[in-house]
Amino acid sequence: MPHIVVIGGSNREASQSHRIAEVIAARLEPQGATVDLLSLRDVDIPMWDEEKWSSDKPADSAWNTVWAPVSERLKKADGLVVVTPEWHGMASPMLKNLLCCCDQRELAFKPAYLVAVSAGAGGAYPIAELRMTGGKNNYAHWLPDHLIIRQAADFRPGDPENKAPDWLVNRLDHGLKILCAYAEAAKPIRSEVVDLDILKNGM
Numbered sequence: 233m234p235h236i237v238v239i240g241g242s243n244r245e246a247s248q249s250h251r252i253a254e255v256i257a258a259r260l261e262p263q264g265a266t267v268d269l270l271s272l273r274d275v276d277i278p279m280w281d282e283e284k285w286s287s288d289k290p291a292d293s294a295w296n297t298v299w300a301p302v303s304e305r306l307k308k309a310d311g312l313v314v315v316t317p318e319w320h321g322m323a324s325p326m327l328k329n330l331l332c333c334c335d336q337r338e339l340a341f342k343p344a345y346l347v348a349v350s351a352g353a354g355g356a357y358p359i360a361e362l363r364m365t366g367g368k369n370n371y372a373h374w375l376p377d378h379l380i381i382r383q384a385a386d387f388r389p390g391d392p393e394n395k396a397p398d399w400l401v402n403r404l405d406h407g408l409k410i411l412c413a414y415a416e417a418a419k420p421i422r423s424e425v426v427d428l429d430i431l432k433n434g435m
C-alpha cells in the first residue's frame with residue numbers, strides 16, 4: 233500500500249488548489265493508498281535563508297519548528313501529487329520554495345504526479361516550469377502524464393454543482409492509479425539501486 237503526500241501549492245485561504253487537493257486525497261484512498269494532505273494554505277514554510285543550513289540555529293528557529301515536521305512528512309511519502317496554481321503564468325512561489333527546501337532526499341526518486349489548476353484557460357506554464365526546473369537537486373521524478381484543471385471552480389466530482397466533463401475526472405483517476413503503481417514499483421529502486429552519495433546534486 234503506497235503512502236502518497238498530496239501537496240496543495242497555494243497559500244490563499246479560498247484556494248481552488250487546496251479544494252482540489254482535498255478532492256484528489258479523497259479519490260486516492262479507494263485506490264488503496266494512505267494519504268497525507270500537505271497544503272501550503274495551512275503550513276507557513278519560511279522562505280529559504282542561510283539559517284536553514286546552519287548547524288547552530290536556535291531551537292525556536294522556524295527551520296526546526298515548521299520545516300522539520302514538513303520534511304518528516306515528505307520523507308514518509310512513496311509518491312506525491314503536486315497541485316500547483318497558475319499565478320502570472322508561473323508555479324506559485326511558495327511551492328517553488330518548498331521544492332528548494334527539499335535538500336534532505338525528501339522527494340528523491342519518488343514518483344510525482346503534476347496537477348495544474350487555473351481559474352480560466354491557463355495551467356500549461358506551471359507544468360512546463362516544474363518539469364524543467366522543479367526537480368534538479370531534489371530528484372523528484374515527474375511522471376510522464378500530468379493533469380490540467382481549467383475552469384477550476386467547476387471541477388467538483390461527486391457534487392451536484394459539478395460541471396467537469398467525465399473524461400477529465402476519469403483521467404484524474406487513471407493518473408492516480410498510475411501514480412500508485414509507480415509508487416510501489418519505485419520502492420526497491422530507492423532502497424537497492426540509487427546512491428545519492430554518488431549523485432549528490434543533479435547536473
Ligand SMILES: Cc1cc2nc3c(=O)[nH]c(=O)nc-3n(C[C@H](O)[C@H](O)[C@H](O)COP(=O)(O)O)c2cc1C
Nearest residue numbers: 242244247248249317318319320321349350351354
Ligand atoms: C497572483 C495571482 C495570479 C494569477 N495568475 C493567473 C494566470 O497567470 N493564469 C491563470 O490561468 N490564472 C491565474 N490566476 C488565477 C488562478 O488560476 C486561480 O486563483 C486558481 O483558482 C488557482 O489558484 P488558487 O489555488 O490560489 O485558487 C492567478 C491568481 C492569483 C492569485
